[in-house]
Amino acid sequence: MDLSQKSQANIEYMIEAIKNKLRMASGAAMQSSAFSVEQYEDLHDIYEMVMNKPSLSISEVEAIASELGRLRSS
Template structure:
């Protein structure tokens, strides 16, 4: 899977992996169908940052979810 390509499948994978990585309890916050493919690269940047960082604090999780909410349809 090449995540550098902006496809619906890749977006779906990234959003689901972020939900898992951030241990989001409310799954409705990160439903893949709620995100627009036009913002794929912005969402991918957030994904790359989370993956590179490893440990994410509660404050960072809240900030990430707030940022992702800007890219919802």
């Protein structure tokens, strides 16, 4: 997938990948439609960081979930 293009489809792809990697129990609460293309760079940065880590600590997962919540509500 070409994530260099800002699109809602790429946002959906990244959100799904992040949710899968974090094994988020509340994944249904994080819909890709809640994020706009204006937040693309921030989402892409989070996506890259999550995908490049072999594992995440509980505190990292909480921090990522918090940041995604902040982006979603802005």
